[in-house]
Amino acid sequence: MLENNRYNLIVQTADRLALEIYKVTRDFPEEEIMGLTSQIRKAALSVPSNVVEGSLRSGRRDQIRFYNIAAASLGKLEYFNEFAKKLEYISSSTANNLIKQKVEVDRLVKELICTIKTPGFNRINNEKISDRVSKPIENRRCVTNEPRYRKKFSFVRFILSLL
Numbered sequence: 794m795l796e797n798n799r800y801n802l803i804v805q806t807a808d809r810l811a812l813e814i815y816k817v818t819r820d821f822p823e824e825e826i827m828g829l830t831s832q833i834r835k836a837a838l839s840v841p842s843n844v845v846e847g848s849l850r851s852g853r854r855d856q857i858r859f860y861n862i863a864a865a866s867l868g869k870l871e872y873f874n875e876f877a878k879k880l881e882y883i884s885s886s887t888a889n890n891l892i893k894q895k896v897e898v899d900r901l902v903k904e905l906i907c908t909i910k911t912p913g914f915n916r917i918n919n920e921k922i923s924d925r926v927s928k929p930i931e932n933r934r935c936v937t938n939e940p941r942y943r944k945k946f947s948f949v950r951f952i953l954s955l956l
């Protein structure tokens with residue numbers, strides 16, 4: 794599917810989730826075709842398609858933007874899943890299975906975002922994402938804007954202490 798194998802694990806996992814959602818939504822009532830069925834299917838397809846599109850972008854900001862869209866679509870899927878369960882369109886066991894798959898895809902997407910934000914990340918290297926995912930995200934340093942904020946805050950605090 795992609796020239797680079799790095800994203801295959803995420804795309805394949807998200808694709809399995811989308812396929813499962815398509816199978817589950819076949820049994821939804823016909824009156825929901827333009828409603829919940831359409832919305833949940835769009836959200837399901839949005840995840841792997843945004844990962845693919847993000848992987849084909851050259852800039853980090855652009856990549857992260859698409860991966861964040863994929864993560865947001867996973868949030869929508871969770872809501873639609875719960876809503877379908879309330880309407881009794883899907884059983885609790887089916888809903889739990891979909892949530893497990895969603896959690897796995899979400900973990901992979903967040904790990905990918907963290908990897909790209911990490912200094913020294915090289916998009917062209919041949920390291921597979923599965924090698925990076927083997928370390929739990931809690932044990933890896935993910936660069937965020939928080940340290941910059943703290944530096945500015947401590948600088949302001951220093952200036953105020955001089956007054």
